[in-house]
Amino acid sequence: MEIILATKVGFCFGVKRAFNLALKTSKAVRPCQVLGPLVHNESVIRKLQESGVEFINSLDEAKSGVIIIPTHGEDPEVLQRIKEMGIKMVDATCPLVKNVQDLTKDLHEKGNQIIIIGDKEHKEIRSIQAVIKRRGIIIDSEEEAFRLEIKNKSLAIIAQTTQNPVKVKEIIRVLKKRFKNLKFYNTICPSVSAYQEGLKELALRVDLLLIIGSKTSANTNRLVEIAKAVGKPVYHIENASQLKKKRFLNVKTLGIATGTSTPDWLIKEVIQKLKSYAP
């Protein structure tokens, strides 16, 4: 079986930066605590725990030492509270997410109604909403765009950094039919787009697509959606232990794609196991 990797695999720039910041900080200050998951990948979290990094779910659990803010960003009120508690803070918010927060705040202050295309429950969306005191309207489908009721306001539309551009385009198309005074600011992360484009190119060359990434990772789930949409058989795993040999029977060419928070060590483990299937 021939194995072909997508043009972009492994950590994106924001995840690599956060991972390295956490490792570096844990060597310098203890306790080193991350407020929530640093990134959406369990293997990465485990690796950091082995290096002494602790994970807390709320500031009530915080001890002195240092608190690291994850890639998805945080509510400015929470950041302020950390300062007031006198705990050192390291901000690992991805600079691109920070840019989206700043842009959203600016557009909101200029009087626009902010529409966010994304997942209401995702931490990035919650952090973006928090910078405008939760005044944005979040939609995630064409149906929700059809149902939107807004009068006499200019609309500024942004998207979660990990959104599928095709889906966003469809939602914008609906909004444009319904509202005149509207502007879309493309906040989809270029890295995410590159991983998605790489997957589409790969799909043309292989019999089966193997996608490695956490089921909690929005951008990995997006890759699975895209692979299904292009009609290619897709197999989504989180790590090598989930591989099932029978899925590769009659597969001559296998394509491997990953989410932006899938570490290189997981990719290597998967490839090693796949190679052991060779007769």
Ligand code: SF4
């Ligand atoms: S996917 Fe993009 S926005 Fe998200 S962490 Fe990576 S570089 Fe930053």
